[in-house]
Amino acid sequence: MPLFHLLILALVQGVTEFLPISSSAHLILVPAVGGWQDQGVLIDIAAHVGTLAAVLVYFHRDTVGLFWAAFGAVGLAPARRRVAGTVHARLFWSLVVATLPVVIAGLALTVTFGEAVLRRADVIAWASIGFGLLLYVVDQRAPREKTIERMALRPALLVGLAQVLALIPGTSRAGITMTAARGLGFTRPEAARFSMLLAIPTILAAGTLGAIELARHGGDADWLAAGVVALVSFATALGAIHFLMRWLQHASMTIFVVYRLLLGVAILVWIS
Numbered sequence: 001m002p003l004f005h006l007l008i009l010a011l012v013q014g015v016t017e018f019l020p021i022s023s024s025a026h027l028i029l030v031p032a033v034g035g036w037q038d039q040g041v042l043i044d045i046a047a048h049v050g051t052l053a054a055v056l057v058y059f060h061r062d063t064v065g066l067f068w069a070a071f072g073a074v075g076l077a078p079a080r081r082r083v084a085g086t087v088h089a090r091l092f093w094s095l096v097v098a099t100l101p102v103v104i105a106g107l108a109l110t111v112t113f114g115e116a117v118l119r120r121a122d123v124i125a126w127a128s129i130g131f132g133l134l135l136y137v138v139d140q141r142a143p144r145e146k147t148i149e150r151m152a153l154r155p156a157l158l159v160g161l162a163q164v165l166a167l168i169p170g171t172s173r174a175g176i177t178m179t180a181a182r183g184l185g186f187t188r189p190e191a192a193r194f195s196m197l198l199a200i201p202t203i204l205a206a207g208t209l210g211a212i213e214l215a216r217h218g219g220d221a222d223w224l225a226a227g228v229v230a231l232v233s234f235a236t237a238l239g240a241i242h243f244l245m246r247w248l249q250h251a252s253m254t255i256f257v258v259y260r261l262l263l264g265v266a267i268l269v270w271i272s
Helices: 003-017 023-034 041-058 060-073 087-112 123-141 151-167 173-183 188-217 223-247 252-271
Strands: none
Touching: 003 023, 003 041, 003 087, 003 252, 023 060, 023 123, 023 252, 041 060, 041 188, 041 223, 060 087, 087 151, 087 188, 123 173, 123 252, 151 173, 173 188, 188 223
C-alpha cells in the first residue's frame, strides 16, 4: 500500500479510536471507497500500538496505578507498591470484569466466521444511526453524578456486556461503552475516562492476536512504514483524547450523534 494511503489510515485510526463514531467502520469504509488494497496485519498492529500508547500517556496516573494493581493481583508488587483495596485496585478488577464478555464473544465470532456478515456496508450504516440515536437519548436523560472511583463490579460487567455490541462495525466501542456508563449515572468525562481505560486490555488483546497471526503467516514486513503509522496514530489519538475530554467538560455528545447520523445516511446513499 502506498505511504500516502497508510498515513490516511493512521490518521483515521488515531482520530476515531476513542471518539464515539466507530473506528472499525471508518477503517473498513475508507479503503473500500478508495479502492485500496488491504494494509496488512503489521500495519494494523502498528496503528493499534500508536493508539494504545496515546491512552497510556494521557492517563498516565491511572495507568501507573493499574500497572501496580495488576502486579499486586498476582503477588509480584513490592510492599511499597501494593495497592490492594485502593481505588486503582478496584478499578483494575472492574476493567478485568468488563473485558471478559467481549473476549468471549470475539472468540465465538471468530470460530463461527460471523465477522464477514457484520462488515457489510448496510450493517455499518444502520449501526451508526441506531446506536448514535441511543447515545443521544441516554446522554440527554441519564443522571450525571458518579465517578469511576465508584465503579463496582456489577456496573463494570454491564458496561462490558454493552461492549460486545461493538463487534458490529458502526456501533463504536467508545460510543456503546460511554452510552452504558452514562445510563448507569456516570458523568460524561468519567464515562469517557472509563471507556478509554477499558480500551487498554481490548487493544492489547487485538494486538496480541494480530502478532500471533503475523508470526504464523510471516510475509514481508515494512518496519519503516509500520513505525510511521504508529507515530501518526499516536499523535492523532493523543489529540483526539485531549479534545474529547475537554469537550465533555462543558458539552454533550450531540455533535458526535449528528456526525454518526450523517455518516449512516451517506453510506446508505453510497450503496444505493
